[in-house]
Amino acid sequence: YHVRIRGNYSLPSSTPCKTRWSTTVFVDIPVAGPDLIYPENNHTCALLEGSLTWEEKDQADAYRVQISKDEEFNDLIVDAENVESTEFKYELEEPRSDFFWRVQVQETSITNKWSEVWTFKTGYLKPVLMAPTNNLFSLPLDDIGLSWFSEYGDPDFYIQVSKDSN
Numbered sequence: 001y002h003v004r005i006r007g008n009y010s011l012p013s014s015t016p017c018k019t020r021w022s023t024t025v026f027v028d029i030p031v032a033g034p035d036l037i038y039p040e041n042n043h044t045c046a047l048l049e050g051s052l053t054w055e056e057k058d059q060a061d062a063y064r065v066q067i068s069k070d071e072e073f074n075d076l077i078v079d080a081e082n083v084e085s086t087e088f089k090y091e092l093e094e095p096r097s098d099f100f101w102r103v104q105v106q107e108t109s110i111t112n113k114w115s116e117v118w119t120f121k122t123g124y125l126k127p128v129l130m131a132p133t134n135n136l137f138s139l140p141l142d143d144i145g146l147s148w149f150s151e152y153g154d155p156d157f158y159i160q161v162s163k164d165s166n
Helices: none
Strands: 036-038 043-046 049-054 062-068 076-083 087-091 098-107 110-114 118-122 128-131 147-149
Touching: 036 098, 049 062, 049 098, 062 087, 076 087, 076 098, 098 110
Parallel strands: 043 118
Antiparallel strands: 036 049, 049 087, 062 076, 062 098, 098 118, 128 147
16 A cells, blocks of 8 residues: 555634645555355365365465464464465365364565464265276166275265266
């Protein structure tokens, strides 16, 4: 920001008088962190491979993203600088764990403030399909046996059958 000042005063029984402008100075004022969007604060069952999103800030040259195991950000899992979009893709390795995240606007001339700190909990690992094996041909449609492995007991499962892989 560019700042300057001038006086505007009047003496009794006189017309208003204005002083000349002072010297203009440049002042860098830290920008507040962006508003976080997703995952929402206290979100549970976040994907181990997912993305963080936040609102765009006009002043941003780029963003810095941090993910941590503690809310003071002493145990950083991710510290990514120069992120050029409002989305950051992450890969975490710990299912059923709490994580904290925040974002900072990066500008070349100043260190800006961090966003709020939000937290999320990761979900379970995906089940592993054991049978049938991939590219198995000539199975009778009425006698396909499915089996899978899950690290977390017997939660409910949904099965999807399709003619294409999407």
